[in-house]
Amino acid sequence: MAKKTKEIQITMGDNELEMFKKAAKDIGGDVLDELDNCPGFIDTGILAVNYIISGKFVGGGFAIGHMAEVAGENAAGKTLLGTNFLRGCQTYGGIPVFHDAENAISKDFAIKASHIDPKRLLVTKSDTLEGSFNQINRTIRNLRGEKFNVPLEKPLSIVYDSIAISPSNREFAQTTIDVEEATQSQIKEAGAGVERPGERAKICSAELRKLNSVCFKNNVAMLFVNQLRKKIGVMYGDDWTEAGGGEALKFVCSIRIRMHSYKQLKDAKGQTIGMNVTFKCKKTRFTGAHKEAKNVHLFYEKGIDPFGGLLELLINDGRVIQGGGGNYTVAEKYSGGRVVKFKSSKEENTVPVETLLDCPALVDATSPDQIQYYVDMFGDAAAAVSTDIAAEVDFLGDE
Numbered sequence: 001m002a003k004k005t006k007e008i009q010i011t012m013g014d015n016e017l018e019m020f021k022k023a024a025k026d027i028g029g030d031v032l033d034e035l036d037n038c039p040g041f042i043d044t045g046i047l048a049v050n051y052i053i054s055g056k057f058v059g060g061g062f063a064i065g066h067m068a069e070v071a072g073e074n075a076a077g078k079t080l081l082g083t084n085f086l087r088g089c090q091t092y093g094g095i096p097v098f099h100d101a102e103n104a105i106s107k108d109f110a111i112k113a114s115h116i117d118p119k120r121l122l123v124t125k126s127d128t129l130e131g132s133f134n135q136i137n138r139t140i141r142n143l144r145g146e147k148f149n150v151p152l153e154k155p156l157s158i159v160y161d162s163i164a165i166s167p168s169n170r171e172f173a174q175t176t177i178d179v180e181e182a183t184q185s186q187i188k189e190a191g192a193g194v195e196r197p198g199e200r201a202k203i204c205s206a207e208l209r210k211l212n213s214v215c216f217k218n219n220v221a222m223l224f225v226n227q228l229r230k231k232i233g234v235m236y237g238d239d240w241t242e243a244g245g246g247e248a249l250k251f252v253c254s255i256r257i258r259m260h261s262y263k264q265l266k267d268a269k270g271q272t273i274g275m276n277v278t279f280k281c282k283k284t285r286f287t288g289a290h291k292e293a294k295n296v297h298l299f300y301e302k303g304i305d306p307f308g309g310l311l312e313l314l315i316n317d318g319r320v321i322q323g324g325g326g327n328y329t330v331a332e333k334y335s336g337g338r339v340v341k342f343k344s345s346k347e348e349n350t351v352p353v354e355t356l357l358d359c360p361a362l363v364d365a366t367s368p369d370q371i372q373y374y375v376d377m378f379g380d381a382a383a384a385v386s387t388d389i390a391a392e393v394d395f396l397g398d399e
Contacts, residue, residue: 043088048293048309055287057363072259089157113303164244201246
C-alpha cells in the first residue's frame, strides 16, 4: 500500500527573503521574482501570430532579447512577415535592420504591404555565412557602443533573410577561380579547398552560441528567415526539414514558426492575388507551443490581414462561445458583462472588426484605439478578405 504524503507549504519571512536578495547579489545572480528575461515584444502585424508565439494578441509578438526563426516553402510570405516585424519595431520606437543575404527586399513592396518607413530602415548585406554573422555583430556593437550610443530602451530588431542561402567563405571562394583549371596550390591560396562535412552547420553552431548572449544583453529581437525542404524517402511523420542553421538554430531560438500556404486566392478575373497561409508555432518559451493560426490571408498587393486566424484561437481560449448557425457570443469577461454576438464561420476563422472595436479586451487591448491602429495600418488587407476574393483553390506544387 502506497504511503500517503503530505503537501508541505514553505513560507518565508521578510528576513529570509532579504537573505535571498543578498545572496543573489553576492554570487552575481538574480532572484527569479525580480528577473525580467523579456522586456517586451515586437508586433508581427498579425494578432493571431502574436498570440501563438507569445500568449498575447495586442502587445505580443517576437520577444526582445531573444532569437526566433520563421521557416517556410518557396513564396510562402516569409519576407513579408519579416518586414511586418520591422514595421512593428518602428512603431515601438526601435531601430530595425534588414540583413539581405538573398537580395529579397523590395522597397516598393515593403512600403505597400508592410507600411515600412524606408527612411528608418537599415539594410546590410554580406556574401557569406561568416560575413553575415560578423556584419550582424558589428551592427549591434556600433549601434549600442560609443559610436551611436542607442539606449537599451530602444530595441534593435534584425531580420536575417535568409540563413539558408548564405555560402561559407570556402564555398564563396570557389567563385573567384576556375576550379577545373586551377592547380591545388591556387585553390588552397584562394581559400576554396575540399568540402567539409557539416561545414555550414558547424559555423552556425559556433556563431549562434555567441550571438545568443549578445542579443540578450543588447535588447535585440533577432529573426532568422529559413527555407523548408522535403526530406528524401520519408514515408511517415514530418517530411519537412529546415535548410539552414543546422541543429543549433533549433536550440537557441526561443520562438520557431513554420509557414505553409495551402490555397491560392483568386479574384473575379481568375488572377492569383494572394495565398491562404497557416502559421504553426513549433516552439516558444513564452506560452504553450504547437498552436496554429489558420486561414490567414496574404495579399500580394495589400499585405497580410491582421485579424485573420482569430476565431478558432478565441474559441479554444474560452473568450468566444460558439452557437449554432454561425452565431458566436463574446464571453462576459471580455465584453464588460454585456451580451455581444456576431456572425462568422470556422471557414472564415475571423472576427468582425466592429466586434473587436466594441470589445477590445477580447484581444488583450485596453482601448479601441489599439484595435484602430491595425485598421489604419493594415486595413486594406483586412477589407480585401471580403471584397477581393472570388475563390480559393488548392495550391498545387510551384503554381
